Amino acid sequence: MNRTTLSRAFQVPASLTGVVGLRSGGNIRPWILGMIAVVTVVSIACGTGDSAASSADDPDGQNPTATSGAVLSPTGEASDFEVSSPNNGVFNLERLEGQPVLLNFWFPSCPPCRAELPDLQTAYEKHGEDIQFIGVQLLGLDSAEEGQEFLDELGITYPSGADPESQMVRDYKVVGFPTTIFIDRDHNVVKKHAGILTEDSIEELITATIASGTAQNISGS
Numbered sequence: 001m002n003r004t005t006l007s008r009a010f011q012v013p014a015s016l017t018g019v020v021g022l023r024s025g026g027n028i029r030p031w032i033l034g035m036i037a038v039v040t041v042v043s044i045a046c047g048t049g050d051s052a053a054s055s056a057d058d059p060d061g062q063n064p065t066a067t068s069g070a071v072l073s074p075t076g077e078a079s080d081f082e083v084s085s086p087n088n089g090v091f092n093l094e095r096l097e098g099q100p101v102l103l104n105f106w107f108p109s110c111p112p113c114r115a116e117l118p119d120l121q122t123a124y125e126k127h128g129e130d131i132q133f134i135g136v137q138l139l140g141l142d143s144a145e146e147g148q149e150f151l152d153e154l155g156i157t158y159p160s161g162a163d164p165e166s167q168m169v170r171d172y173k174v175v176g177f178p179t180t181i182f183i184d185r186d187h188n189v190v191k192k193h194a195g196i197l198t199e200d201s202i203e204e205l206i207t208a209t210i211a212s213g214t215a216q217n218i219s220g221s
Contacts, residue, residue, distance in 0.1 A: 071208075072182070072184075072190040072191050072205075072208050072209065072212055073190065073191070074184070074188045074189065074190050075188075075189045075190075075192070076188065076189060077187060077188055077189075078093065078101070078181075078183045078187045078188065078189050079168075079171035079172060080092060080093045080094075081093070081103075081136075081167075081168050081171065083134050083136060083159070083160075083161040083163075083168075084161045084162075085134075085159035085160060085161045086148060086161070087159070088159040091132070091134055091159060091161075093187050096132050096187075097187075098185055099131070099132050099185055100130070100131040100132070100182075100183060100184050100185045100209050100210055100212075100213065101131065101132045101134065101181075101182075101183040101187070102120075102131055102132065102133050102134065102180065102181070102182055102183070102206065102209070103134050103136055103168075103172070103180065103181040103183065104116075104120055104133070104134070104135050104136065104178060104179075104180045104181075105136045105138065105163075105168070105169065105172070105174045105177055105178060105179040105180070105181075106135060106136070106137060106138070106177060106178045107137055107138040107139075107140075107141060107142050107147065107177060108137075108141075108142040108146055108147055108150040109141040109142050110177045110178065112177070112178055112195065112196045113177050113178040114150075114154075115196060116178050116196045116197065117135075117151075117154055117156055118154060118155075119197070119198070119199045119202055120133065120135075120156075120158070120202065121154070121155065121156050121157065121158065122199065123199075123202045123203060123206055124157070124158040126203075127206050127210070128158065130206075130210050131206055131209060131210055132159075133158035133159065134158070134159050134160065134161075135151070135156070135158065135159070135160030135161070136160070136161070136162075136163050136168055136169075137160060137161065137162045137163065138163060138166065138169060138177065139162050139163065139164055139166075144161075144162040144164075147160070147162065148160075172189075172192070174194075175194070176194045176195065178194075178195070178196065178197075179192065179193065179194045179195075180192075180193045180197060180205075182205055182206075182209040183209070184209055184212040184213035185210075185212075185213035185214075186213040186214050188213070190208075190209055190212055191205055191208075191209070193205070
């Protein structure tokens with residue numbers, strides 16, 4: 001993450017440059033703590049057989065430089081979802097049939113999320129026609145309106161929408177922010193990364209995800 005990128009968001013404290021976990025503390029509102037508890041319990045209950053591997057199952061998940069070679073490890077079918085974007089309509093896996101997908105989980109009050117978004121926008125401008133970018137905003141600390149205002153401020157133009165009931169957070173076992181899920185064109189989860197991704201790592205993982213999947217192999221044969 002270079003200085004230009006950080007200046008486009010804001011200065012991030014050194015202790016917050018990796019991942020913001022779902023944990024109590026600070027001034028988090030009591031009612032969101034209940035939601036967090038539910039997410040944690042559901043994640044534990046689901047075990048490792050869910051659609052996306054947890055960070056504990058992905059030893060490279062917390063290391064933004066550990067994606068050299070962009071090794072993808074399919075972990076099963078992606079859970080269906082519904083994300084309503086103000087400017088682009090509703091996205092789900094049926095609409096995105098045959099397309100690879102990048103899901104980025106974030107919220108405006110998360111400093112690492114804010115720092116990462118400009119690099120994702122850069123990647124979207126380069127690869128937006130080859131892989132569908134979708135931002136997924138956690139609600140609670142920030143409203144959907146505040147999230148959209150922040151996206152407009154940063155110039156983020158790829159589709160993004162809120163996860164009102166935190167259903168996607170549960171389905172994809174997201175316990176830290178930002179988290180990015182890479183889904184191939186067969187709609188299998190091929191990578192789950194918790195924490196900031198570097199610009200180079202985003203590029204490598206997108207390229208590998210675009211190249212993966214049966215549909216791509218058939219078209220290229």
